[in-house]
Amino acid sequence: EVQLLESGGGLVQPGGSLRVSCVASGFTFSSYAMTWVRQAPGKGLEWVSSISGSGRSTYYADSVKGRFTISRDNSKKTLYLQMNGLTAADTAVFYCAKTVVPTAMYYYGMGVWGQGTTVTVSS
Amino acid sequence: EIVLTQSPGTLSLSPGERATLSCRASQNVNSNYVAWYQQKPGQAPRLLIFSTSSRPTGIPDRFTGSGSGTDFTLTISSLEPEDFAVYYCQQFGTSLTFGPGTKVDIK
DSSP: OOEEEEEOOEEEOTTOOEEEEEEEESSOGGGSOEEEEEEOTTOOEEEEEEEOSSSOOEEEOTTTTTTEEEEEETTTTEEEEEEOSOOGGGOEEEEEEEESSTTOOGGGOEEEEOOOEEEEEOO | OOOEEEEOSEEEEOTTOOEEEEEEESSOOOGGGOEEEEEOTTSOOEEEEBTTTBOOTTOOTTEEEEEETTEEEEEESSOOGGGOSEEEEEEESSSEEEOOOEEEEEO
């Protein structure tokens, strides 16, 4: 069974940092681009960042560029999102998601999603 | 950046009825990069349609996607009780964006 399990969310002060992780199982992790999508409380979905299967190519939304860093460790089947300079506007549930088909670019669609991890930025 | 508009904002229907959800882009989009998701309260989104009209394995055939250019549609042929949820469209132009969502609720 394909599964994605996020962790690492929590309460952080404005200006602080946090790293969230997503452990994958049930598929050939390195064959799939992976994506982080967030959802602020009561709001819609916002794409945050994506990374190619090899990890060599990364992509960011303008709202997080320069503050967030996506990475992956294919040997550990784990996706990461390092978040620096957090503000209240970053408060959200962060989902990791797997591209719908192997080797496809991330924007074809996200076929499997984790359950999400909550990041709250507040003093 | 391409902006997506979804209409209606809320669709009130009864089980068994047909639902037609619209997603309009501010400029032409590549139909290969149009997807639809369903989200229920407290749950992660679920992919229903990718590449405008392709269904992933396990998605019932009552869900159909269509469209081109700037106008895309998700049709649910006959609503089941589990279909009442929020639906988001997604596209990629220079950046990946989601529409604001259409809520399908029980009339």
